[in-house]
Amino acid sequence: MEGRGIELNIGPVHPATHGVLKLVADIEGDTVKNAKVEIGFLHRGKEKIAELRYFNSYFPIVDKLDYVGALNWEILWASTVEKAMNLEINDRVKYIRAVMAEIQRIMSHLVYIGSFGQDLGNLTFFIWALRERELLMDIVEEISGGRLAPMYNRVGGVFYDFTDGIADKINTALSKIEEKVKKEYRAMTYENSLFIMRSKGIGIMGQKVIKENGVTGPNMRASGIKRDLRKDEPYLVYDKVDFEIITENDSDVYARFMVRVREILESIKIIRQLLKDMPKGDAKISAPWIMKVPAGYTLVRHEMSKGEGAMFLVTDGGLKPYRLKIRSPSFYSLQALPLVLEGCKVADAFVITASMDPVMGEVDR
Amino acid sequence: MIFNEIYSMLAYYLPPKANLIASALATFVLILIVLIATPIILGWVDRKFSARIQSRYGPIYVGKFGLLQNFADVIKLMGKNFVTNQYVDRFSYNLIPILSSALSFLLIALLPFGAPSLTFISLPYNLLFIYILLAFSPLLIIIASWGENNKFAVLGGFRSAAQITTYELALIVTFISIGIVNGSYDIINVIASQSLIWNIIYLPLTAVVFFIGSIAVIERAPFDLPESSQELQAGWRIEYSGLKYGLFMIGDYVKLLAVSILFVSLFLGGWSGAFLPGIIWFWIKTVVALMFLMSLRWSLGRPRIDQLLSIGWKWLLPLSVINLIIVEVMMLI
Numbered sequence: 269m270e271g272r273g274i275e276l277n278i279g280p281v282h283p284a285t286h287g288v289l290k291l292v293a294d295i296e297g298d299t300v301k302n303a304k305v306e307i308g309f310l311h312r313g314k315e316k317i318a319e320l321r322y323f324n325s326y327f328p329i330v331d332k333l334d335y336v337g338a339l340n341w342e343i344l345w346a347s348t349v350e351k352a353m354n355l356e357i358n359d360r361v362k363y364i365r366a367v368m369a370e371i372q373r374i375m376s377h378l379v380y381i382g383s384f385g386q387d388l389g390n391l392t393f394f395i396w397a398l399r400e401r402e403l404l405m406d407i408v409e410e411i412s413g414g415r416l417a418p419m420y421n422r423v424g425g426v427f428y429d430f431t432d433g434i435a436d437k438i439n440t441a442l443s444k445i446e447e448k449v450k451k452e453y454r455a456m457t458y459e460n461s462l463f464i465m466r467s468k469g470i471g472i473m474g475q476k477v478i479k480e481n482g483v484t485g486p487n488m489r490a491s492g493i494k495r496d497l498r499k500d501e502p503y504l505v506y507d508k509v510d511f512e513i514i515t516e517n518d519s520d521v522y523a524r525f526m527v528r529v530r531e532i533l534e535s536i537k538i539i540r541q542l543l544k545d546m547p548k549g550d551a552k553i554s555a556p557w558i559m560k561v562p563a564g565y566t567l568v569r570h571e572m573s574k575g576e577g578a579m580f581l582v583t584d585g586g587l588k589p590y591r592l593k594i595r596s597p598s599f600y601s602l603q604a605l606p607l608v609l610e611g612c613k614v615a616d617a618f619v620i621t622a623s624m625d626p627v628m629g630e631v632d633r
Numbered sequence: 634m635i636f637n638e639i640y641s642m643l644a645y646y647l648p649p650k651a652n653l654i655a656s657a658l659a660t661f662v663l664i665l666i667v668l669i670a671t672p673i674i675l676g677w678v679d680r681k682f683s684a685r686i687q688s689r690y691g692p693i694y695v696g697k698f699g700l701l702q703n704f705a706d707v708i709k710l711m712g713k714n715f716v717t718n719q720y721v722d723r724f725s726y727n728l729i730p731i732l733s734s735a736l737s738f739l740l741i742a743l744l745p746f747g748a749p750s751l752t753f754i755s756l757p758y759n760l761l762f763i764y765i766l767l768a769f770s771p772l773l774i775i776i777a778s779w780g781e782n783n784k785f786a787v788l789g790g791f792r793s794a795a796q797i798t799t800y801e802l803a804l805i806v807t808f809i810s811i812g813i814v815n816g817s818y819d820i821i822n823v824i825a826s827q828s829l830i831w832n833i834i835y836l837p838l839t840a841v842v843f844f845i846g847s848i849a850v851i852e853r854a855p856f857d858l859p860e861s862s863q864e865l866q867a868g869w870r871i872e873y874s875g876l877k878y879g880l881f882m883i884g885d886y887v888k889l890l891a892v893s894i895l896f897v898s899l900f901l902g903g904w905s906g907a908f909l910p911g912i913i914w915f916w917i918k919t920v921v922a923l924m925f926l927m928s929l930r931w932s933l934g935r936p937r938i939d940q941l942l943s944i945g946w947k948w949l950l951p952l953s954v955i956n957l958i959i960v961e962v963m964m965l966i
Contacts, residue, residue, distance in 0.1 A: 274784050274787075274788075276784055276785075276788075282866060295788075298788075298938065298939070388935065389854065389855060389857070389934045389935035390855075390932075390934040390935075391687070391931070392683070392686055392687050392931045392932060393934075395687040395688065395689065396688070399688050456932070460933075462933050462934055462936060463934055465937075465940055466934060466935075466936065466937060613937060613939065614788065615858075615937045615938060616937065
């Protein structure tokens with residue numbers, strides 16, 4: 269039947285679009301003919317703000333880039349400035365940062381899993397995932413004093429060393445999470461037939477789409493591309509720990525979900541090793557609060573919870589950056605989204621969008 | 634009927650005409666109490682139960698255990714302004730909440746509350762009448778969704794029509810099977826004929842079909858696709874607010890109770906049971922069925938509309954027909 273179809277505006281205020289993402293979808297019957305992604309509702313000019321601030325005063329802004337993965341971005345910004353300054357940091361600080369990065373990765377993936385469950389109409393799962401995230405939130409709070417935006421790092425080190433006995437607390441929390449992921453989450457999601465029915469075989473993102481659009485991270489690894497900056501270009505202390513790059517081959521929504529679930533377990537493994545090998549001593553900060561950074565161009569790439577994040581910093585030898593360019597992985601995932609959404613069902617469109625794990629804070633910057 | 638009971642109780646004290654008015658008033662007050670209290674209390678149970686599933690506390694502040702929370706919410710709903718979009722079709726927009734909740738109330742008024750005499754309306758063919766009431770709701774939903782003049786509402790309305798039409802077919806087949814097995818379309822008689830062996834033993838497939846089909850027909854999660862809040866932002870209810878939305882909510886809970894009472898009456902033998910009085914058995918079974926229905930909502934995601942329809946057409950309808958044929962053959966032997 270030939271019909272005119274409906275143009276449906278989904279978002280920016282919609283319960284399923286994860287922030288202020290807006291989709292404009294042409295719908296015929298129950299099928300999405302094509303979809304457009306509109307972004308920019310959360311644009312706050314963060315790259316410009318960098319030019320107005322001292323290097324250390326930029327951390328609060330970095331926290332709000334990816335507000336469910338703040339520590340990862342903090343570490344990236346700190347590493348960028350340190351590289352620009354040719355600053356060598358303490359070994360213990362490296363370990364602490366790696367532990368915090370992995371904790372943050374687990375937290376971010378838990379939010380992903382929860383919101384994904386919610387988009388499938390299962391509110392219980394959302395609250396369960398946040399319940400597990402809370403365990404780690406408490407640990408981050410105890411270490412840094414902050415929760416969502418901890419502001420824990422600074423150039424040359426971290427603000428506070430680990431508190432006494434935090435390693436035990438982290439280990440207890442991790443084993444709790446491991447148990448929940450392996451038992452409760454399995455029953456609720458990845459071995460639940462209703463869940464599989466909804467997520468398998470939809471939203472297939474082939475390797476071509478991924479390479480053309482620069483999609484990275486778990487979204488890429490779900491399509492069978494084995495690439496992880498932690499392994500390929502080890503930073504911090506990732507060359508000293510033993511872990512695997514998680515890949516799935518189905519490149520559908522289910523594979524993207526499974527990559528995250530398995531990465532949580534892998535991160536738990538990493539944190540355990542790091543805590544065991546952590547060197548004694550104190551985490552001294554090796555740079556002043558306000559300092560000049562020599563002129564030059566610096567590019568640092570890290571593996572974020574959502575893909576490869578990079579910062580390209582141009583300095584002119586002054587107290588503030590000359591120019592900063594941020595590569596946020598979610599932005600590139602959203603580039604591929606319209607291609608993946610083409611021809612899917614309306615109900616699946618939300619699931620596929622959720623499976624990309626966009627965080628608008630870092631997309632709009 | 635409750636009216637008759639009250640009438641015969643009061644007959645000793647009052648002259649016939651005064652008695653007629655008095656017992657009519659008493660029945661009316663009783664209906665109001667049941668209709669208002671049930672959804673509110675059920676809503677509390679639902680919130681508390683879901684909270685325990687989700688490792689939360691649920692309502693705790695208003696009243697003991699938060700028991701009065703839902704009364705407070707209803708009062709808040711009553712105090713809200715009616716926000717009406719200027720493009721809606723006023724007539725259908727205002728009519729549907731009233732009609733739809735009236736239908737649900739009628740549904741529960743037809744059902745027995747634990748004893749043969751505890752019904753508000755007694756009809757000889759009340760099972761068929763219940764079916765008619767259930768079958769009526771997609772019509773109302775389509776009118777509502779069209780009248781709201783909103784894309785999300787229309788999508789939800791069409792989904793709802795497709796879903797309910799599919800599952801009603803399965804439901805009518807289960808009703809026919811029950812009619813054949815028990816020789817009656819009157820719920821009271823159906824329960825009476827189950828005093829020895831419950832229907833669920835004769836008709837296990839039909840029981841499953843009825844259970845799934847009834848969830849789909851009352852649009853309860855996980856089959857709440859027409860109003861799925863994550864996709865369609867409440868679907869065909871998108872433009873409703875305040876008490877009009879509240880009426881839908883109340884109607885939902887009433888339907889939930891109606892479906893569990895219906896399941897208990899049709900398959901689990903109603904008030905038949907050993908040792909305890911019948912009315913207690915009846916409510917124990919109803920609460921168990923209700924809790925099961927509620928826990929489904931909080932533990933399963935929702936399927937896609939085409940998957941839901943294919944479950945309905947490919948599995949439930951054939952299954953119920955097969956069970957019907959088996960029953961027919963057994964009856965002939």
